[in-house]
Each structure stands twice: as C-alpha cells, then as structure tokens.
Amino acid sequence: MSLSLYDVSIPVYQRMLGNLASFLDKAEAHAKAGGPGLETLAEAKLIDDMASFTRQIQLASDAAKGGAARFAQQEAPSMPDTETTFAELRERIAKTQAFLASIKREDVDGGEGRTIELKLPNRTMTFTGTEFLTGFSLPNFLFHVTTAYAILRAQGVPLGKMDFLAGGQALAA
Amino acid sequence: MSLSLYDVSIPVYQRMLGNLASFLDKAEAHAKAGGPGLETLAEAKLIDDMASFTRQIQLASDAAKGGAARFAQQEAPSMPDTETTFAELRERIAKTQAFLASIKREDVDGGEGRTIELKLPNRTMTFTGTEFLTGFSLPNFLFHVTTAYAILRAQGVPLGKMDFLAGGQALAA
Numbered sequence: 561m562s563l564s565l566y567d568v569s570i571p572v573y574q575r576m577l578g579n580l581a582s583f584l585d586k587a588e589a590h591a592k593a594g595g596p597g598l599e600t601l602a603e604a605k606l607i608d609d610m611a612s613f614t615r616q617i618q619l620a621s622d623a624a625k626g627g628a629a630r631f632a633q634q635e636a637p638s639m640p641d642t643e644t645t646f647a648e649l650r651e652r653i654a655k656t657q658a659f660l661a662s663i664k665r666e667d668v669d670g671g672e673g674r675t676i677e678l679k680l681p682n683r684t685m686t687f688t689g690t691e692f693l694t695g696f697s698l699p700n701f702l703f704h705v706t707t708a709y710a711i712l713r714a715q716g717v718p719l720g721k722m723d724f725l726a727g728g729q730a731l732a733a
Numbered sequence: 734m735s736l737s738l739y740d741v742s743i744p745v746y747q748r749m750l751g752n753l754a755s756f757l758d759k760a761e762a763h764a765k766a767g768g769p770g771l772e773t774l775a776e777a778k779l780i781d782d783m784a785s786f787t788r789q790i791q792l793a794s795d796a797a798k799g800g801a802a803r804f805a806q807q808e809a810p811s812m813p814d815t816e817t818t819f820a821e822l823r824e825r826i827a828k829t830q831a832f833l834a835s836i837k838r839e840d841v842d843g844g845e846g847r848t849i850e851l852k853l854p855n856r857t858m859t860f861t862g863t864e865f866l867t868g869f870s871l872p873n874f875l876f877h878v879t880t881a882y883a884i885l886r887a888q889g890v891p892l893g894k895m896d897f898l899a900g901g902q903a904l905a906a
Contacts, residue, residue: 563736563845563863572867606779606887672736690736694745699898702872706879714779714887725872 566668569631569693573624574660576705579726580620581653583712583719584646590717598646604711616708617649621656623701628660630676630697631689632667739841742804742866746797747833749878752899753793754826756885756892757819763890771819777884788814789881790822794829796874801833803849803870804862805840
C-alpha cells in the first residue's frame with residue numbers, strides 16, 4: 561500500500577464541502593426556530609474587516625476547485641461570486657462538488673513532485689505538489705470552512721465539532 | 734518520487750504551530766499598542782459556549798502531539814492544560830514542537846494502511862492512517878489553529894491570511 565495524492569486532497573475537499581452544506585441545513589432550521597434570519601447569517605462576520613459567511617463559502621469553493629484543478633492540471637470552472645441567498649450558496653457548493661467528482665484519480669496521483677505555480681497579484685509562488693497541498697491548499701481551504709462554522713456559531717447556530725468532522729466520523733468503522 | 738505520510742503530517746503540525754506562536758507575538762505587540770490586554774485575550778471566546786483562546790491552543794497542541802504519536806506508534810507526552818498566561822502558552826507550543834521534532838520519518842512513513850484507534854468517551858473510532866490524517870487529524874488540528882486566529886481577529890489583533898499561511902509562503906520559492 562502506498563499513499564495517494566488523490567486520497568489526501570480531493571476527498572478532503574469533498575467531505576468538508578459536504579459538511580459545509582450541512583451547516584446551511586442547521587442554520588436554516590435555527591432560523592425557522594427563531595434564530596437570526598438567513599439574510600443576517602449570509603452577511604454575518606466575526607468582525608467588520610473579515611469576510612462574511614457568504615464570502616467564506618465562496619473562498620472555500622475557490623480553494624477546493626483551484627486546488628483540484630492544479631493537482632489535475634486542468635482549468636477550474638469560473639464561478640463569479642454572485643451568491644447572496646442560501647439557495648445560491650447551496651448551488652455554489654453543488655457546482656464545486658460536481659467539478660471535484662469529475663477529477664480523475666489517475667490525473668492527480670503521481671503529481672507530488674510536479675511544479676505548481678500560484679499567481680498572486682504581486683508575485684508568483686512556486687510549490688511542489690506536496691508543498692502546495694500541505695503548505696497552502698489544505699490549510700487555506702480548511703481556514704474558510706472553519707471560519708464559516710465559527711461565524712454561524714457566533715450567531716448562535718447550534719453546531720458542534722462533530723458537525724465539522726462529520727465525514728471523518730462516517731469514514732471510521 | 735512517492736508521497737510520504739511523514740511529509741503530509743508532521744511538518745504541517747510544525748509549521749502551523751510556528752504560525753500560532755507568531756499570532757502570540759502580534760497579540761502582544763497589539764496589547765502594548767493599546768489593544769486588549771493579554772489576560773483578556775487568553776480568555777477571549779467567539780461566543781460563550783465555545784472554547785477560549787487558551788483552550789484552542791491546548792487543543793491544537795493535543796491534536797498535533799496526539800496525531801504524531803499515533804502515526805509513530807508512540808505515547809504522546811502528557812500536558813495537563815494548566816496554562817493561563819501567554820508565557821505558558823508559548824511554553825506549551827514549544828514542548829509540543831520538541832515532541833514533534835523527536836518523531837522519526839521512518840517511524841511514520843509506510844503507516845498509511847496501519848489501523849489507528851481513537852478512544853472517545855462513548856465509543857472507539859477506527860481508521861487507516863490515511864483516513865485518520867484526512868478525516869480527523871488535519872481538519873481537527875487546523876480547526877483549532879483557525880479558531881485561535883479568529884478569536885484574536887475578533888478582538889482586533891491585526892493578523893492577515895498570510896500570517897496564517899506563513900510557513901507555506903516560506904516554503905515556496
């Protein structure tokens with residue numbers, strides 16, 4: 561048995577985006593039960609100069625599809641960040657999941673030493689596949705999923721750590 | 734070239750704990766410049782029923798040393814969660830880093846199919862090494878580092894995403 565680059569990347573994006581979608585379910589149930597309304601939650605932030613709940617989901621989507629595209633040497637589908645409602649956020653997650661489901665294991669595996677370039681506004685970062693995964697993509701992706709969770713928690717939505725880790729729980733026997 | 738279980742686990746804990754220590758530096762500088770005092774920050778939470786900044790650091794430490802110990806089939810050093818000051822939080826991170834530095838690559842690599850059991854109060858979760866890494870250890874560890882960051886940000890400490898990803902940035906050419 562050997563470690564597969566696919567196994568430590570694509571399924572992590574998939575599982576955690578699934579959990580992110582389940583946060584939306586709990587937020588909706590909480591809104592119906594008298595908690596903050598969905599418009600309030602969509603725009604909620606931890607502090608004024610941090611990104612909103614909606615933006616955290618867009619950034620988690622970008623991290624997942626951008627990471628998967630780089631590992632598979634493909635173009636990520638463009639998604640123009642126009643979401644404002646929970647229905648549109650669900651659709652954004654679903655479109656991201658559809659792209660992830662299209663990624664072939666054989667296009668990712670073996671890419672641990674492949675050069676990955678990340679063009680930022682003021683410079684280009686160059687990584688190996690392993691470095692990009694561990695030093696950029698997973699921390700950045702999980703940052704946005706965690707911050708989305710934290711924003712809902714700070715608004716009183718009843719989420720627990722096992723909602724965050726749910727896919728991992730299902731994985732385990 | 735093949736993917737190494739060591740490379741996708743131990744250095745992630747090490748780099749992100751280093752970044753966590755740098756959040757403490759920025760929080761101290763901000764306190765000196767008139768921001769919230771260190772006692773306030775140590776006890777700060779996003780909402781009453783979430784863990785404090787101090788507790789997030791203890792939990793990040795537990796996730797890192799517990800994960801490393803399971804991958805290397807060792808006992809993690811016990812750390813009794815008595816920290817209350819920034820100096821003690823720094824020491825906690827340093828002790829965790831010392832344990833991580835003692836983990837040998839050859840004790841981790843090849844463990845992707847090894848069974849890892851996680852005993853919880855009410856049940857035992859069973860994973861392969863890969864499943865434990867991707868479905869539990871990394872998401873859980875990065876959850877606590879991100880939440881520590883979020884608590885400081887919500888208190889006005891001037892941190893940015895590149896503080897969170899700093900080690901990844903240094904990795905890249």
